[in-house]
Amino acid sequence: MEKIDMAIIGAGVVGLAIARELAKNSSRTIAVLESHPRFGRETSSRNSEVIHSGLYYPSSMLKTRLCLEGNRLLYDFCRDLGVKHFATGKLVISGNKEDEDQLEVLIRQARANDVAVEPLNKIQIKHLEPLVKAGSGFLVPSTGIIDSHELMQALYYLARESQVFFLFHTPLLNVQYDGKAYLLETPREQIKAEVLVNAAGLGAPRVAAMLGLDIDRCGYRLHPCKGEYFKIQRRFPVKHLVYPLPGPMSLGIHLTIDTGGGLRLGPNAFYVEDIDYMVNEEHRREFFQAAVQYLPFIELDDLTPDFAGIRPKLQGPGEEPRDFVICEETDRGRPGLINLVGIESPGLTSSLAIGRYVKKMLDG
Numbered sequence: 001m002e003k004i005d006m007a008i009i010g011a012g013v014v015g016l017a018i019a020r021e022l023a024k025n026s027s028r029t030i031a032v033l034e035s036h037p038r039f040g041r042e043t044s045s046r047n048s049e050v051i052h053s054g055l056y057y058p059s060s061m062l063k064t065r066l067c068l069e070g071n072r073l074l075y076d077f078c079r080d081l082g083v084k085h086f087a088t089g090k091l092v093i094s095g096n097k098e099d100e101d102q103l104e105v106l107i108r109q110a111r112a113n114d115v116a117v118e119p120l121n122k123i124q125i126k127h128l129e130p131l132v133k134a135g136s137g138f139l140v141p142s143t144g145i146i147d148s149h150e151l152m153q154a155l156y157y158l159a160r161e162s163q164v165f166f167l168f169h170t171p172l173l174n175v176q177y178d179g180k181a182y183l184l185e186t187p188r189e190q191i192k193a194e195v196l197v198n199a200a201g202l203g204a205p206r207v208a209a210m211l212g213l214d215i216d217r218c219g220y221r222l223h224p225c226k227g228e229y230f231k232i233q234r235r236f237p238v239k240h241l242v243y244p245l246p247g248p249m250s251l252g253i254h255l256t257i258d259t260g261g262g263l264r265l266g267p268n269a270f271y272v273e274d275i276d277y278m279v280n281e282e283h284r285r286e287f288f289q290a291a292v293q294y295l296p297f298i299e300l301d302d303l304t305p306d307f308a309g310i311r312p313k314l315q316g317p318g319e320e321p322r323d324f325v326i327c328e329e330t331d332r333g334r335p336g337l338i339n340l341v342g343i344e345s346p347g348l349t350s351s352l353a354i355g356r357y358v359k360k361m362l363d364g
């Protein structure tokens, strides 16, 4: 049996950021277990790749604090390591007078969170983005886009340089706590670790359940929520990300620019039972109708299915949004276990801040 100090389950962007942070200036032995043959094959490579500003949620929420810190850390990290990114800024817009109250609420929330925003009228929006149709809105300069694969690649190399072992093709099958350490069962070997970090994304409740935690009592049950994307085939000169007003389950079908300059619409949001990443072509019209409101230049035939991701949502149908769960489980009889559950958007933006948060939790 291999004995190590720390095991991390999951090599998504969150597991990678935690591994890199825990290994920095440390002699601890750390292993990352990942079912797939490579890092970042699930949610971390199936998202909008937006560096969020942290404007949408109340200041008291952990996801707000981690997003604000993560935004700054991510821009610095990208500059220092040459990870492809662009500080595009984003426009949040409304089409009609009735929505202006909601815009006001968002502007107030942004300011309460210390996120700089610039309110804009119709003419100012036309000046910034001549192709976009909107009644009013605001600009968020700190929003940007990132190549998530390059980010994960950089985190992976940094962690490996700090002697983190990556065990790919290695699903965690079971795990037990013997009162002192965690005994991890994998198809290849048994591993004993004093600290266990569960960063398994959609698989996190399953890992928690392996350790005897009742996921319903803990509030760890996930409600997977799919988001599909459609590509806009033709190129148009749009410089900012463009977001409509958010809905109860998501930020709405928005326009993002990928780091190659292509335009993409999405994601929509609907709850699913199974994890499958197919894009339903029949949703093309739904995307077109949502986007043509503010992008009158697009035509139905411009849209082609791109990809889909699945949000690890704690918020069930009809429920209020939930915060990230990052919990050290001593109170539940599992000292040294940290569960990360419900790390949906803005988890990519927050990843470096989550790494620091977990390190502080373990040091503290």
Ligand SMILES: Cc1cc2nc3c(=O)[nH]c(=O)nc-3n(C[C@H](O)[C@H](O)[C@H](O)COP(=O)(O)OP(=O)(O)OC[C@H]3O[C@@H](n4cnc5c(N)ncnc54)[C@H](O)[C@@H]3O)c2cc1C
Pocket: 009, 010, 011, 012, 013, 014, 015, 033, 034, 035, 036, 039, 040, 041, 042, 043, 044, 045, 046, 047, 048, 049, 050, 051, 052, 170, 171, 172, 173, 199, 200, 201, 202, 203, 204, 207, 226, 227, 228, 267, 308, 309, 310, 311, 312, 343, 344, 345, 346, 347, 348, 349, 350
């Ligand atoms: C549609 C969509 C759009 C989004 N847009 C944005 C955005 O624009 N900006 C932003 O900041 N965030 C965004 N997010 C959120 C962001 O993508 C996630 O918060 C982030 O990728 C979560 O990373 P993770 O490492 O926790 O999960 P994952 O990437 O899912 O990684 C978990 C890993 O654990 C592995 N695993 C699971 N179970 C086991 C096991 N038993 N044994 C071994 N390995 C296991 C999986 O294979 C996987 O690789 C979006 C998410 C979605 C779905």
